[in-house]
Amino acid sequence: MSSKTLDHFLQENLQDLKERGLYNEIDPVQGANGPVITINGKELINLSSNNYLGLATDERLKEVAIEAVKEYGVGAGAVRTINGTLDLHLKLEEQIAKFKGTEAAIAYQSGFNCNVAAIPGVMDKHDAILSDELNHASIIDGCRLSRAKIIRFNHSDMDDLRKKAKEAVESGQYNKIMVITDGVFSMDGDIAKLPEIVEIAEEFDLITYVDDAHGSGVTGKGAGTVKHFGLQDQVDFQIGTLSKAIGVIGGYVAGKRDLIDWLKVRSRPFLFSTAVTPADAAASTKAIELLMESTELHDKLWENGRYLKDGLKKLGFDIGQSETPITPCIIGEEKTTQEFSKRLYEEGVYAKSIVFPTVPRGTGRVRNMPTAAHTKDMLDQALHSYEKVGKELGVI
Numbered sequence: 001m002s003s004k005t006l007d008h009f010l011q012e013n014l015q016d017l018k019e020r021g022l023y024n025e026i027d028p029v030q031g032a033n034g035p036v037i038t039i040n041g042k043e044l045i046n047l048s049s050n051n052y053l054g055l056a057t058d059e060r061l062k063e064v065a066i067e068a069v070k071e072y073g074v075g076a077g078a079v080r081t082i083n084g085t086l087d088l089h090l091k092l093e094e095q096i097a098k099f100k101g102t103e104a105a106i107a108y109q110s111g112f113n114c115n116v117a118a119i120p121g122v123m124d125k126h127d128a129i130l131s132d133e134l135n136h137a138s139i140i141d142g143c144r145l146s147r148a149k150i151i152r153f154n155h156s157d158m159d160d161l162r163k164k165a166k167e168a169v170e171s172g173q174y175n176k177i178m179v180i181t182d183g184v185f186s187m188d189g190d191i192a193k194l195p196e197i198v199e200i201a202e203e204f205d206l207i208t209y210v211d212d213a214h215g216s217g218v219t220g221k222g223a224g225t226v227k228h229f230g231l232q233d234q235v236d237f238q239i240g241t242l243s244k245a246i247g248v249i250g251g252y253v254a255g256k257r258d259l260i261d262w263l264k265v266r267s268r269p270f271l272f273s274t275a276v277t278p279a280d281a282a283a284s285t286k287a288i289e290l291l292m293e294s295t296e297l298h299d300k301l302w303e304n305g306r307y308l309k310d311g312l313k314k315l316g317f318d319i320g321q322s323e324t325p326i327t328p329c330i331i332g333e334e335k336t337t338q339e340f341s342k343r344l345y346e347e348g349v350y351a352k353s354i355v356f357p358t359v360p361r362g363t364g365r366v367r368n369m370p371t372a373a374h375t376k377d378m379l380d381q382a383l384h385s386y387e388k389v390g391k392e393l394g395v396i
């Protein structure tokens with residue numbers, strides 16, 4: 001028999017979410033997650049994935065993954081410190097360090113795991129963390145797990161950061177102080193003000209931590225936001241994911257040798273959870289090799305991003321202030337935004353609505369993630385649907 005208390009809790013809360021329109025129905029995708037996807041037998045132009053470079057279905061990556069399965073099998077066999085460190089994992093870490101321009105790197109099972117590993121790996125209850133208010137959920141959880149004092153600063157507001165850093169230092173209460181930011185903010189596509197953050201960090205001796213999940217493969221000719229600003233020697237922690245532009249699964253920290261050595265003996269998801277499979281490690285290594293050899297996919301991504309942005313702007317949509325291919329189309333009112341996304345779906349375009357509380361009230365948007373794998377034809381079709389639905393709902 002199941003717990004009555006649990007049954008009651010679940011029923012009450014699920015019903016509450018459904019009544020408030022906050023319950024999220026998950027759409028199962030049939031087949032590969034490419035620029036065109038199939039949901040419930042319906043073909044849609046996919047503007048919702050993080051597969052920026054189209055690498056999730058790249059033939060070259062599939063091939064090395066298959067080879068790795070044949071040679072190594074399907075699993076790593078144990079946590080890394082016992083005997084689950086394969087030469088494939090070490091090769092991946094060397095490749096990441098080269099790519100990021102750092103002394104060393106450590107790979108984790110996901111970007112999420114990275115943050116719950118690395119932050120509590122170095123910060124504790126005698127420390128403080130200055131955290132951008134729009135930082136990703138996994139950063140927030142990593143900060144909480146560390147038990148450090150969390151001090152939020154207004155989004156990309158450098159005056160606020162400087163003021164709070166000064167207060168934290170002058171209080172004399174903390175052993176270490178860290179500043180954490182996303183490299184690219186995924187809701188608006190804006191880039192963190194890293195040169196100013198680094199300057200403030202130097203002034204107050206802050207540890208710098210940049211989670212570049214949406215920047216890796218996208219900014220800095222593919223090498224990420226820290227490289228984009230040439231700050232790889234000034235940023236202590238460069239976090240990235242292998243699950244977005246890289247197209248596979250996993251996450252990493254790149255930095256100084258001592259930092260990586262420390263995380264290998266002190267970060268819990270590394271010590272107590274099995275590493276990614278041989279196929280994942282081999283595919284990620286190959287993906288990074290491709291990015292280092294050529295900027296072709298990166299260039300195509302930006303070209304498609306510009307094309308979609310120009311098209312939406314010409315139609316009269318508000319596309320915000322994105323500095324990356326992420327293209328929000330700001331609709332405004334929550335209900336209209338949800339209706340807009342639903343109508344796009346009926347017209348054959350898969351672009352999700354994002355509304356309060358994920359973004360501020362009245363700034364509901366449909367977020368578009370163009371990729372290198374989209375053709376002009378696909379983008380034109382999407383723009384055509386945007387025009388039709390925009391006029392129908394009185395947005396343009």
Ligand SMILES: *Cc1c(COP(=O)(O)O)cnc(C)c1O
Nearest residue numbers: 110111112136138211213241243
């Ligand atoms: C997506 C994302 C993550 C999580 O990455 P996964 O590899 O999917 O776990 C972490 N941090 C940021 C900033 C992200 O955008």
